[in-house]
Amino acid sequence: MARVTQPLSQPTLPAEVADRLKRDGDALVCAVVQQHDSGEVLMVGWMDDEALCRTLTSGRVTFWSRSRAEYWRKGDTSGHAQYVKTVALDCDGDALLVRVDQIGAACHTGARTCFDGHDLGAVEGRPGE
Amino acid sequence: MARVTQPLSQPTLPAEVADRLKRDGDALVCAVVQQHDSGEVLMVGWMDDEALCRTLTSGRVTFWSRSRAEYWRKGDTSGHAQYVKTVALDCDGDALLVRVDQIGAACHTGARTCFDGHDLGAVEGRPGE
Numbered sequence: 001m002a003r004v005t006q007p008l009s010q011p012t013l014p015a016e017v018a019d020r021l022k023r024d025g026d027a028l029v030c031a032v033v034q035q036h037d038s039g040e041v042l043m044v045g046w047m048d049d050e051a052l053c054r055t056l057t058s059g060r061v062t063f064w065s066r067s068r069a070e071y072w073r074k075g076d077t078s079g080h081a082q083y084v085k086t087v088a089l090d091c092d093g094d095a096l097l098v099r100v101d102q103i104g105a106a107c108h109t110g111a112r113t114c115f116d117g118h119d120l121g122a123v124e125g126r127p128g129e
Numbered sequence: 130m131a132r133v134t135q136p137l138s139q140p141t142l143p144a145e146v147a148d149r150l151k152r153d154g155d156a157l158v159c160a161v162v163q164q165h166d167s168g169e170v171l172m173v174g175w176m177d178d179e180a181l182c183r184t185l186t187s188g189r190v191t192f193w194s195r196s197r198a199e200y201w202r203k204g205d206t207s208g209h210a211q212y213v214k215t216v217a218l219d220c221d222g223d224a225l226l227v228r229v230d231q232i233g234a235a236c237h238t239g240a241r242t243c244f245d246g247h248d249l250g251a252v253e254g255r256p257g258e
Contacts (some may be wrong), residue, residue, distance in 0.1 A: 030159045030224075032170055039168020041161055044224035059254020083254035089251055090243040091236050095159075095173035097244045103256065106219050113220040115226045120146055125188020125212035127232065 012051040021049070022093040028064060029094050033056075033106065036099040037087040043114040044108035045074075047096065052087075059084050061098055080104040142182040150178070151222040157193060158223055160184075162235065165214040165228040171235035172243040174203075176225065181216075188213050190227055209233040 009097055021029055028046040036044055045063035047055065051071055054062040061082040062073045075081030082100040082126040150158055157175040164171055174192035176184065180200055183191040190211040191202045206209030211229040218225055236243040 003153070025154055030173060032161050032173060034168075034170055039163075040161055041170065041226050044159060044161060044219060056249055056251045059252050081256070083256060084251050086252060087249045087251040088244040089249055090247065091172060091238055091240070092148055092243070097170050101254075101256075109220055111220070114221070114224070115217040118217045118219065119250045120185055120216045122185045122213050122216040123188050124214060125230075127210070127212060127230075 011053055011057045013049045013056075015050070017056075017089070018049060020093045021052075023048070024094070026066065028066070028097055031061075031063065031096040031098050033061065033082060033098045033100055033102075035102050037101075040113055041115065042082075042100070042102055042112070052096065055084060055098065056087055061100060073104075075103065078104075078108070080106065082106070097124060138231065140182055140186045142178045142185075146181070146185075146218070147178060149218060149222045150181075153178070153223070158218075158225055160190075160225040160227050162190065162211060162227045162229055162231075164231050166230075169242055170230070170244065171211075171231055171241070181225070182212060184227065185216055190229060203235075204232065205238070207233075209235065211235070236252065244256070 019020045023029055027048050031045045031047050046066055048064045051062045051064045057066055060073055062071055065072050081103045085099040087096060087098050152158055156177050160174045160176050162171045175195055177193045180191045180193045189202055191200055194201050210232045214228040216225060216227050234241055
């Protein structure tokens with residue numbers, strides 16, 4: 001039997017999604033990652049079209065690292081994977097909400113979220129003030 | 130009695146906060162806005178140093194509008210104010226988590242959040258896959 005070589009089929013972002021993205025000057029949108037059941041905001045990362053496509057199709061969250069200029073899949077080095085539950089794009093197309101099941105710590109420091117322990121001491125507001 | 134004129138005292142961002150901000154090419158950091166009790170992620174906005182300073186000191190959330198190139202205080206035109214509960218900066222200084230009490234709809238479309246109804250149909254991930 002003759003061997004038939006075909007190009008690998010790479011998934012690409014559907015046009016109806018790509019057309020709605022409002023990318024920044026670096027072709028990125030920000031991605032807010034939230035624990036699906038507790039509602040904790042775990043971290044914020046950045047995605048280009050390819051990272052979003054991988055996230056939508058693989059069940060694992062993939063980001064673009066602005067500092068290292070490479071793709072990274074959360075958990076590949078730490079074991080602290082993020083398993084996708086849902087992904088939504090906001091009304092004006094420049095932010096994603098990625099609801100996940102986070103294994104262990106989301107922050108590279110070992111904290112559960114990247115915001116833990118970094119309170120800025122804001123003045124609290126109340127209606128009527 | 131002689132009148133003494135003094136410059137208005139404008140609050141400025143404390144140096145220990147300003148020094149930790151990792152601003153993008155437009156001098157902005159992204160701000161994730163979350164309803165403090167339900168955990169809903171309501172919207173994502175953008176803040177420069179001045180918008181963050183106003184948010185930390187006034188009890189009301191102020192953003193920088195990238196499209197209109199001006200400050201805007203959520204609720205001033207819609208009545209849908211965001212009253213600040215807490216503000217935290219993430220581990221690497223490029224994202225803020227602003228926990229608020231949101232009056233009414235957070236989205237300009239009238240939806241409660243800017244992500245409502247914009248699900249992208251992601252494949253769900255599970256450990257072991």
